[in-house]
Amino acid sequence: MPGIGVVESQRIHFSEPLHLRSGGILPAYDLAVETYGTLNAARSNAILVCHALSGHHHLAGHYADAPDNIGWWDNIIGPGRPLDTDKFFIVGLNNPGGCHGSTGPSSINPATGKPWGADFPIIAVSDWVNAQARLADKFGIDSWAAVMGGSLGGMQALRWSISYPERVRNALIIASAPKLTAQNIAFNDVARQAILTDPDFHGGHYYEHGTRPVRGLRLARMLGHITYLSDDQMGEKFGRELRNGSFAFDYDVEFEVESYLRYQGDKFAGYFDANTYLLMTKALDYFDPARLDDGDLVRTMARTHPDTNFFVASFTTDWRFSPARSREIVAALLANGRKVSYAEIDLNFGHDSFLMEDPHYHGLVAAFLGNIAL
């Protein structure tokens, strides 16, 4: 099935300040947004797709002047695809704090006339959801047909169902968790330390020094990448293959897995903003909607709407956001008699499975969305 084809992005300005969970304030901000399909007259067919750590608004299709720049979730969005653009109006955005066109640490701080850098306020998942709610207002969308996301994106979908229960008719929470484990936070902190201790970081104000903490960001991504893959998959893909067939007895790239990781690290460090990476990992660490209910997720999920349908999915080989974490969400929903389906999908790509094209996985998403009455 052909995809959506050529798409365009837009920037939408919000002049009302966004008061943040951290106590900080974003005085005004822009959001980079893409939409696909047509919003129907009743404005009832809109699906919000929330992005994960390194994602953005470019979900699907490609730009006229950049045919190779294909959206990060292109395989699931388009005519006849699970997020069927013949039926739904799909909305993607780059969250505030991002580095793909929305206001973020590299944007100019109006108070100083210089890039925000480290002064950009710490931003939480609930802040993103509030910003997304304002975006829905701009489009005149009272309630989303669905809010959907994987990983950190799934946390946003979960938060939507808690913060704006009457505005979410369906929620798809994929490869996500109700909060991070200590191990997960630990990985994030190693990633942050790699950036924070890079001499080119300059306390987050590297823009003014005409430099970027590329080494730290590269290490952070390499570490992250290991945790997004499964042991089996890495074994199958690289094994102990050597690039030159025999040991060189030095510290250059020898094993194929080293070559792959360095390539991924270099690629990512070439375009991603280190301050955004820091913000995203903190948003992950802080996410814990049950915190305000004394840690009782069952009470928290009682805040969701009884008519909201939930689809929670996990992947058998995902150890960063393991099936057990998704089941916590499911159990809390069930304890409240909520309408929820849960699938544990057998895919070999670890945490990254949620981005893969798989007939069963996509069939489940299509089945769930197919039941939405507009």
Add this chain to the structure above:
Amino acid sequence: MTNTLGRPDFDVIAGWVEPGHRVLDLGCGDGALLKRLIETRNVKGWGVDIEDANVLAAMRNGINVIQSNLEKGLADFADDAFDHVVLSRTLQTVRHTEHILREMLRVGREAVVSFPNFAYWQNLRSVLDGRMPVSEDLPYQWYDSPNVRFFTLLDFEALCAQMGLTIVERRVLDEAGEIVQAESPRDLNFLGSLAVYRLTRPR
């Protein structure tokens, strides 16, 4: 009552649930029973199944389904969360029989269990003739059967007594799906191909 294609036990179960009841169907398959109970009895339904194809089929049918392994119990479900917990034609495929029955009556007020009766006279005759039974209610060859427990109506009732479970109601069906009328349990055991039970436990 008209039979749902090949599933006469569904009729019996439908007669035991009330509108508004919360029903959990273990081994729900494509969700046909729940779909029917939702449409005709206005219940709230959830299914559990382990098979990918069944989870997909149930979701396509608009049924809430949780992919889970019954052998591991019902840890995702809270105590007394349901009015009825149904296990239709599945008990014989579960290895941990007592555990699943206890779990059903932990999360539900009432357990509804249907299973093929291995003492049905046609099955006995088949064994006497030297072959394992294959029938409407036992539609497998011995080498491809998912069944791991082979028991009779009387065996099941003995287990219920041993576990202290109360049998609230019992319906026994023949191969055609017709209710078997007989006085003694021995006769029912001989004449029934499929048994459907309603169980509770003392609280």
